Structures are given as C-alpha cells and as structure tokens.
Amino acid sequence: MTTSYRKRLTANDTGETGGHQAGICVPRDDDALLSFFPTLDPAVFNPDAWLLCEDDSGVEWRMRYIYYNGRLHGRNTRNEYRITHMTKYLRRWGAKVGDSIVFTNKSTPFHYGIRLEREADSMSAEEDPLPGLIILRGWKRVF
DNA sequence: AGCCATGCACCG
C-alpha cells in the first residue's frame, strides 16, 4: 500500500529567485500528509528527520524533513514544516518551475521514492477526478 | 498559509 504526494515547484523552490533554498514548505493542516511523513515531536524545538529518497535511476538522496516550530516555544514566529537538501537532486534532473516532485512512501520508515514530473505530464493529471483531494496550492495527493 | 528572501556559519 503506497501513497504518493506531489508538490509543484515554485521559483523559490528551484532557486530561480536567488533564495538560498531553505526548502519546500509542507502544509501542516493536513493530517494525512503529515502522517505520510515521519512524525516530528512538537514538544521538541525545530525537530527534524532524514528522509532517504530513491530516484528513478536508483540513486538515493538524503533530504531533511524539519519542523520549524519556534512559535510553539516562544522563540520566533515560525510554525511550518519544510523539506530541505533538495538542490542537488533538483539540479541533477534539471527541475524547472512548474515541474512537480512526487514522493511515494515505501514499506520502510523514512524511505521514499522520488520522481520528477515534467510540467507537460503533470498538467494532464491536473484535472482532479475527485474534488476535495487537492491539498492547498502546491501539494496534492496522486493515485 | 505559502512563497520569497537574507545574514551568517560552515566547508570544500
């Protein structure tokens, strides 16, 4: 039983805006999506976990899944999940704005399959057969 | 909520 989630890449995600690639944002208001990724303890300040993501060519990339939660600890205003360490992978596959990165969970915890969907391909899957399954702007579950 | 941006540390 596998599940996949897709995130459409923005200019900031690909580094085109000149940002230092702090990572893509993971919406925190979707329980299914949060349980899809490892649990990060809110009681811990800025907890993180390493994801082992295997791409289509069998190469495994380590990505950092982190919960910036300083707001919960009175340290700052942050309260959001992020996935960082994607720059090498994105460059390897020449990711562009509009392309999507797809995470598919494996049977082993912390292990995921990743795939880059070109804009043209993801477009066809853009019309959703089941309304209500769209997760916010960037993220969406795929079947 | 989500995307854009940056000062600094670290490391090759």
Place this chain on the structure above:
DNA sequence: CGGTGCATGGCT
C-alpha cells in the same frame, strides 16, 4: 572564497 544550508524574517 564561492557554494550550500540553517534559521529566521518579510511579503502577499
């Protein structure tokens, strides 16, 4: 010293 990522602030 340039690239990368951390942690955070800012803007919409």
